[in-house]
Amino acid sequence: MNLEEIRTQIDETDQALTALLEQRMALVLKIAEFKKEHHAIVFDPAREQVVLDKVADRVKNKTYTQTIVSTYKDLMAHSRQFQNDFLKK
Numbered sequence: 001m002n003l004e005e006i007r008t009q010i011d012e013t014d015q016a017l018t019a020l021l022e023q024r025m026a027l028v029l030k031i032a033e034f035k036k037e038h039h040a041i042v043f044d045p046a047r048e049q050v051v052l053d054k055v056a057d058r059v060k061n062k063t064y065t066q067t068i069v070s071t072y073k074d075l076m077a078h079s080r081q082f083q084n085d086f087l088k089k
C-alpha cells in the first residue's frame with residue numbers, strides 16, 4: 001500500500017470513528033441531563049476506571065494499549081468538560 005492508499009483507509013476509519021464518537025456524545029448529553037436534574041457531580045473516577053479497564057482488556061494488539069487508554073483518558077476529560085459546560089447553562 002502506498003501513502004495515499006493508507007491515508008484513504010485512515011479517512012474511512014475516521015469517518016466510522018466520528019459517527020461512533022457522535023453516538024457516544026449523544027449518550028454523554030443524556031447523562032449530563034440526568035446529572036443536572038439530580039444535582040449530581042460530573043466527575044465519577046470509579047466509573048472512569050471501569051471504562052479504562054474495559055478498554056485495556058478489549059485491545060487485541062497490546063502494543064497499542066497505552067496509546068488507546070491515553071486517548072480514552074483525553075476523551076473522558078473532554079466529556080467532563082462538555083458536561084460541566086452544559087450544567088452551567
Ligand SMILES: C=C(O[C@@H]1C=C(C(=O)O)C=C[C@H]1O)C(=O)O
Pocket residue numbers: 028031042043044045047048051075076079080083
Ligand atoms: C459520562 C459520565 O460522566 C463522566 C464521564 C465519563 C465518560 O465520558 O465515560 C465517565 C464518568 C464521568 O467522570 C458518567 O458519569 O457516566
